[in-house]
Amino acid sequence: MNKNIQDERFLVAEEAICQAFYEIAQKKTLERITVSDVIKKAGIVRSTFYNHYEGIPDLLDAVEDQTIHHLFTMMDQFHVKKSTPQDNSVIILRFYQNLCSYIRENPFLAQLLGSPRGDAFFEKTLTMFHRYVRDAANLTGSTAHSRQEVSFAIAYSIGGALGILHKWTKEDFAVPTDTVAKLLADSFSKSTLPYLD
Structure with missing residues (x-):
C-alpha cells in the first residue's frame, strides 16, 4: 500500500511539474524558464523537482x-x-x-x-x-x-x-x-x- 501511495505521489508531482511548465511557457520564452519558476507554479519544493528532473533542459x-x-x-x-x-x-x-x-x-x-x-x-x-x-x-x-x-x-x-x-x-x-x-x-x-x- 505504501508503494502505491509513493507511486501516486510521484505521478501527481510529475503532472504538476509538467502542467506548471506548460503554463509558464505561455508567458515566458523557453530559454527564460527557470527551476524556481516551475517549483513556485507547481507548488512543490526544489528537491521534489530534482527527484524528477536534472534541470530545465531535462x-x-x-x-x-x-x-x-x-x-x-x-x-x-x-x-x-x-x-x-x-x-x-x-x-x-x-x-x-x-x-x-x-x-x-x-x-x-x-x-x-x-x-x-x-x-x-x-x-x-x-x-x-x-x-x-x-x-x-x-x-x-x-x-x-x-x-x-x-x-x-x-x-x-x-x-x-x-x-x-x-x-x-x-x-x-x-x-x-x-x-x-x-x-x-x-x-x-x-x-x-x-x-x-
Whole structure:
C-alpha cells in the first residue's frame, strides 16, 4: 500500500511539474524558464523537482517527448482504409483538422517550433516519424507498390506536412486552421494515398 501511495505521489508531482511548465511557457520564452519558476507554479519544493528532473533542459526533453507521444496517439486514431475515396477524404481531412487544432491550441508546441530548439524537436520528431513510416509500410497490404515506395511516399508526405506546419506557426497562425488542414489533406490525398492502394 505504501508503494502505491509513493507511486501516486510521484505521478501527481510529475503532472504538476509538467502542467506548471506548460503554463509558464505561455508567458515566458523557453530559454527564460527557470527551476524556481516551475517549483513556485507547481507548488512543490526544489528537491521534489530534482527527484524528477536534472534541470530545465531535462524537463524540456520530457515535455517534447510527451508532445510527440500525443501527436502519435492522434495519428493512431485515424486509419485510411480500402473504401470509397470520399470516405478516405473525410478521414484524412478530420485528421489534419485535429492536428492543426492541437498545434494551434498548444502554446508550448507553437513556441517550440519557432524557437532555436525547434530544429532539434523536428529532428526528434522526424526520427519518430521514420519509425512510424517503417511500421506503416510493413503493415500496408499494397500490391501495386513496394514497401520501399510506400515508405518514401509516407516520408515525403510527413516531411511536407512538417514544413507547412512549421511555416504556419512561424507566421503566427495567420492562415485559418481549416485552410491549412485542407491543404495538408489535399496534398496527402494526391501524393501519398495512391501508394497505399
